[in-house]
Amino acid sequence: MARPGRVHHPRRLWRLSSGLAGRGAGRRPRPLNLIGAEAQSIDRRDDGWRILTSDGEVAADQVVLALGNLEPASPPGVEDAVRASPAYVENPWRFDPQTARDARNVLLIGSGLTMVDAAITLRQPGRRLTALSRHGLLPRAHATVPPTPYAGAFSGSPAEILRQIRAATSEADWRAVFDRLRRSARDIWRGWSRAERSRFLRHLRPLWDVHRHRLSPGPARDIHSMLAGGELTILAGKLTDLKATDVIEVSWRPRGKKRAIKERFDLVVNCTGPLGVISKSTEPMIRDILDKGYGRPDPLGLGLQVDDEGGLLDGAGAPARGLHAIGPLTRGAFWEMTAVPDLRGQARDLAARILSDHP
Structure with a gap:
């Protein structure tokens, strides 16, 4: 049994519960048509848009890019030869750990939540895990008992x-x-x-x-047990070079030091998390929008540049009428757009904007 309000549910369950909760909420919902195809390109047509998919095309008056987190991309310095090596994993979300069951010395690039997931998944007797990130910081843990709420305010620089x-x-x-x-x-x-x-x-x-972005109590216990038992080591430093042989030869420089250290790893897993710099995305729809000037990257590397209501700005900085984004793609304008309360509020506001234009 868990204390009420402290159960950490999978996000897929939230999607189900939010959908059920919305069924009786006021306005009669419009029909929802789910298309099992990949959106590959987009073109302006008359007063709307035409989206080409892997299975045909779709016409729309309004388009919302609700892509969630973009898949990870390798950090700078990881060349094609390394990416092609079976000893390197670029995307841990699509990785089967059974394919690396013989790996004994494993490097995890990054020390955030993605690293924690990978470390717990890869944990096995006799395996040594090393996590390397710029600052070597591990996510803090949620309290097992909810703390007393804080009522203060924050403002300023x-x-x-x-x-x-x-x-x-x-x-x-x-x-x-x-x-x-x-x-x-x-x-x-x-x-x-x-x-x-x-x-x-x-x-x-x-x-x-x-x-x-904290750890729930269970994973926090697991990861601290691994640290205490020597199964996992977290280091602060910068990758300087990776070379693919039968393994991956890694050079890295400890934080605050000038001399690099070299080490060989049977497996290297990229745990830097979702891609934020949109110009590096290989997502077909994103690439097409950027190439055609319907949108442009946020200047700080936080997704796409949008206006105050989530509307995309085109290559010239003008509103791309009828083209919107929601979620992590809009972090440059709104910052926190990953947690459920933020996404729920943004979805509500954007829906109201679209319905006001198309009652």
Whole structure:
């Protein structure tokens, strides 16, 4: 049995429950037609759009890019020869660990939630796991008992908010402080200049990520058990080179040091998480939108550039009428767009905008 409000459900269950909850909510829903095909390209047609798919075409007045997180891409320095090696895994979400059951020395690139998932999946007797990231920070854990809510407010520049967080955590549980901050994060982000956003990403984002995107108690126990037992080591440093032979030869430089270290790994798994720099995406629809100038990358590398309501800006910076995005693709404008409360609110606002244009 779990304490009410502290059960960590799979996201697929939330999708089901939210759909059931919406069935009786006011307006009669319009018919939903699910098409089992890949959207490959898009063209403007009259007052709407034509989407070419792997199985035909679809006409639409309004188009919403609801692609979720984009699949991972390799970090800089990983060349084609390494990517082609059976000892390298670019996308851990599509990896069968049974294909690497003989690997004894494994490198995980990254130390966030994706790394935790991979480490627990790859755990087996006699296997040594090493996680390498720039800062070597591990996601913090949720409390087993909900903390007392924090009622304070946050505002100002990144430096001012950091001072406010430090003051708040001196009198309240840090989890409650970050939960409160999350509810204000969108407004704070939108109030910052591009320079302030850039400073946050450069200096404070790693701290935000590990405190905001936390481990549920079970995985937290597993990963700390692995650390205590020597099954997993987390290092702070930068990859400098990878070479593919019968294994992967890795060169990396410890944080704060000038000299690189070389080591051989039977398996290297990219755990850097979802792709954020949209210009590197190989998603056909994304590539087509960028190539045709219907959209453009966010200047800070946080998805697509959108207006205040999620409408795409085209290559010239003008609104791409009838073309919208939702979710992580819009992080450049709204920052937190991965958690259920954020996505639910954004979906509601975007639906209202579209319905006002097409009642």
